[in-house]
Amino acid sequence: MGIIFLRCERNSSQNRNIQIDTIRIGSLIKEQFKSAKDSEKINSLELTDFWNKAIIPIIADDSGYVVAHVRFPLAGEWMKMMNVNSSVKNEDQKIFFKKHYHFLFNKEFRKILSAEEFRDANISFENGFVFYNVFVGKKTNDFESGIILKFTKLGDDYFLVSFLGTGGAFY
Numbered sequence: 514m515g516i517i518f519l520r521c522e523r524n525s526s527q528n529r530n531i532q533i534d535t536i537r538i539g540s541l542i543k544e545q546f547k548s549a550k551d552s553e554k555i556n557s558l559e560l561t562d563f564w565n566k567a568i569i570p571i572i573a574d575d576s577g578y579v580v581a582h583v584r585f586p587l588a589g590e591w592m593k594m595m596n597v598n599s600s601v602k603n604e605d606q607k608i609f610f611k612k613h614y615h616f617l618f619n620k621e622f623r624k625i626l627s628a629e630e631f632r633d634a635n636i637s638f639e640n641g642f643v644f645y646n647v648f649v650g651k652k653t654n655d656f657e658s659g660i661i662l663k664f665t666k667l668g669d670d671y672f673l674v675s676f677l678g679t680g681g682a683f684y
């Protein structure tokens with residue numbers, strides 16, 4: 514993944530157009546947004562692509578596709594949630610993840626996730642990388658708990674890079 518630089522300019526002589534130049538190492542991509550609505554459409558298109566390629570396979574219980582789109586070592590507390598020692602070797606994480614896939618992405622998890630939509634996802638930027646984040650939450654009695662799924666895009670595909678627990682115990 515390359516480094517991304519953004520430059521924004523306001524051109525008052527042409528209806529306050531905002532020009533955004535995105536420079537990636539080895540290539541130059543230029544887009545012009547005529548209004549904030551146009552940039553929202555681009556963002557919506559990107560989030561729709563993310564949702565269709567990363568989240569819909571989880572909801573559809575396409576475990577083969579999902580496991581193939583996980584970057585190991587997978588960050589987060591997913592092994593602790595399963596009461597497993599986190600010292601499992603990286604190469605063994607994939608085998609373990611595949612074996613316990615339906616514990617992590619169980620029917621209840623997929624049902625909660627299916628109630629969400631692409632607009633509920635957000636994009637964050639950390640240390641020069643772009644991440645696509647989805648929160649899956651539930652409330653039990655007076656406690657709230659949730660999982661944050663964090664993905665990154667490599668080529669045309671999105672890969673799960675982190676499975677974080679928040680609040681009380683989700684499982």
